[in-house]
Amino acid sequence: MPSTLTLTLAPADAPQSGTLIALLAEGQEPKGQLARLLAQAGLEWPRVAKAGNFTGKSGQSLDLVAPKGLDSDRLIVCGAGKAEEGAWADRGGAVMARLAAAKAETATVLLDGLAPETVADIAAGLTLRHYRWDKHRAKKPDDPGPALAISLGVDDEKRARTALDDRLATVAGTLLARDLVHEPPNLLGTLEFAARAHELTALGVSVEELDGAEMERLGMGALLGVAQGSARPPRLVIMRWQGGKKDAPPVAFVGKGVVFDSGGISIKQAQGMEDMKGDMAGAAAVTGLMHTLAMRKARLNVVGVIGLVENMPSGTAMRPGDVLTAMNGTTIEIVNTDAEGRLVLADALWYTQDRFKPRAMINLATLTGAIGVALGADHAGLFSNNDELATQLLAAGLLSGEKLWRMPLGPYYDKLIESRFADIKNSGGRPAGAVTAASFLKCFVNDVPWAHLDIAAAALGSPSTETNAAWASGFGVALLDRLVRDHFEAK
Numbered sequence: 001m002p003s004t005l006t007l008t009l010a011p012a013d014a015p016q017s018g019t020l021i022a023l024l025a026e027g028q029e030p031k032g033q034l035a036r037l038l039a040q041a042g043l044e045w046p047r048v049a050k051a052g053n054f055t056g057k058s059g060q061s062l063d064l065v066a067p068k069g070l071d072s073d074r075l076i077v078c079g080a081g082k083a084e085e086g087a088w089a090d091r092g093g094a095v096m097a098r099l100a101a102a103k104a105e106t107a108t109v110l111l112d113g114l115a116p117e118t119v120a121d122i123a124a125g126l127t128l129r130h131y132r133w134d135k136h137r138a139k140k141p142d143d144p145g146p147a148l149a150i151s152l153g154v155d156d157e158k159r160a161r162t163a164l165d166d167r168l169a170t171v172a173g174t175l176l177a178r179d180l181v182h183e184p185p186n187l188l189g190t191l192e193f194a195a196r197a198h199e200l201t202a203l204g205v206s207v208e209e210l211d212g213a214e215m216e217r218l219g220m221g222a223l224l225g226v227a228q229g230s231a232r233p234p235r236l237v238i239m240r241w242q243g244g245k246k247d248a249p250p251v252a253f254v255g256k257g258v259v260f261d262s263g264g265i266s267i268k269q270a271q272g273m274e275d276m277k278g279d280m281a282g283a284a285a286v287t288g289l290m291h292t293l294a295m296r297k298a299r300l301n302v303v304g305v306i307g308l309v310e311n312m313p314s315g316t317a318m319r320p321g322d323v324l325t326a327m328n329g330t331t332i333e334i335v336n337t338d339a340e341g342r343l344v345l346a347d348a349l350w351y352t353q354d355r356f357k358p359r360a361m362i363n364l365a366t367l368t369g370a371i372g373v374a375l376g377a378d379h380a381g382l383f384s385n386n387d388e389l390a391t392q393l394l395a396a397g398l399l400s401g402e403k404l405w406r407m408p409l410g411p412y413y414d415k416l417i418e419s420r421f422a423d424i425k426n427s428g429g430r431p432a433g434a435v436t437a438a439s440f441l442k443c444f445v446n447d448v449p450w451a452h453l454d455i456a457a458a459a460l461g462s463p464s465t466e467t468n469a470a471w472a473s474g475f476g477v478a479l480l481d482r483l484v485r486d487h488f489e490a491k
């Protein structure tokens with residue numbers, strides 16, 4: 001795919017060259033601009049569709065090259081699936097895939113007859129699918145050219161512009177999260193990540209940082225236990241966006257930011273260990289979300305807290321058998337140093353609710369391999385102590401396309417992390433691995449409405465969707481932006 005994308009808006013009937021592309025749902029006849037262009041090229045619709053086996057199913061497309069009577073090189077009709085099924089961003093993603101396959105450099109997407117919000121969703125899909133990570137290739141892929149210019153042909157440019165700008169703020173956050181996750185761990189350590197978070201000050205976010213000594217004073221023994229094996233110092237970064245009333249309690253988002261997870265003394269196998277550069281995807285999603293909310297000047301108060309550490313084996317690393325004391329006084333027996341994310345979150349969660357008294361607190365973490373065993377990459381795991389918040393999150397998942405599946409909590413699982421030597425242990429072993437990790441986090445949450453999202457499989461490893469062709473998906477930004485818009489933001 002080309003490396004830069006420019007999106008512009010134009011009236012649907014503006015003169016067009018390059019590639020023309022339109023969406024057509026199952027069982028629908030071409031209307032508006034598409035109908036006019038087909039007629040102009042002398043193409044009789046039911047006959048063309050029949051000859052091309054085109055019924056409008058998603059995945060189908062009809063490629064009419066060098067159409068007579070048109071200035072364009074080709075006219076592509078893309079199947080949009082069932083008209084009543086939402087997912088317009090997915091359709092935008094499919095359009096981008098077609099444009100890339102056609103090696104288009106200039107294209108017009110015909111979007112007349114569609115609402116401004118739908119146009120914005122399609123534009124989001126185009127942008128998200130176009131994304132690729134080539135920053136560290138000295139030799140840039142040049143297929144088919146350096147730039148793709150897309151004009152969106154719409155009915156009402158002004159209304160489309162407003163909807164588009166709003167929607168592209170969400171996309172920008174998702175792409176920032178993807179960028180952070182893709183960065184190699186030698187180049188994005190704890191301090192480099194913190195510096196990236198500081199860049200949000202340009203958007204009006206206030207950014208604060210706690211170093212190891214300050215965390216020591218606060219008694220964050222769990223987070224510091226993970227950090228102690230690494231040459232890189234830990235950081236707790238606090239990002240605040242004050243878009244609401246001055247003293248209104250914020251919504252809090254907390255992210256696991258393990259910049260590299262070797263497993264520590266309980267070291268991981270070599271196969272696939274490189275993927276553990278992405279063990280900060282929760283922190284990346286929180287940072288991306290803060291970027292989005294500030295960019296679109298969201299009308300609420302938000303705090304984003306990320307715990308940045310590296311999990312390494314060394315002479316100073318924590319050991320299996322060690323007992324750590326978390327900020328809330330809970331003692332933790334370490335039985336596996338690879339169950340480190342929950343230790344980072346333990347102190348980050350406690351600190352966040354203690355200091356900010358949030359209305360709701362949601363954490364994101366690439367916490368367990370077990371969540372991928374349970375759900376694959378199609379849903380992230382949702383654990384919550386609050387049915388209302390859980391319901392709102394499930395709804396935001398369906399609307400954003402970043403789906404969640406609710407998992408249980410309860411005394412059976414709590415029992416699995418009881419320790420012989422301390423209050424709790426940091427792993428309950430293989431059975432219900434994702435659930436016992438959530439049980440562990442629950443020990444560091446009081447009665448604030450809280451949800452834990454285990455995004456280990458949804459955020460990493462090329463979870464293939466219509467809106468992502470890259471390794472990291474940026475999972476969580478669109479979901480939580482939707483949640484905020486629908487349930488927490490002043491209208």
Ligand code: BES
Pocket residue numbers: 261263279336338339340341366367368369370427428429433456457460
């Ligand atoms: N970061 C991993 C979880 C993970 C696995 C994220 C695969 C992304 C892809 C986490 O720190 C971890 O190592 N979890 C262990 C827990 C176990 C030791 C109880 C796991 O899932 O095996």
Ligand code: MN
Pocket residue numbers: 261263337338339340341
């Ligand atoms: Mn680990």
Ligand code: ZN
Pocket residue numbers: 258261279338340341366367
């Ligand atoms: Zn980890």
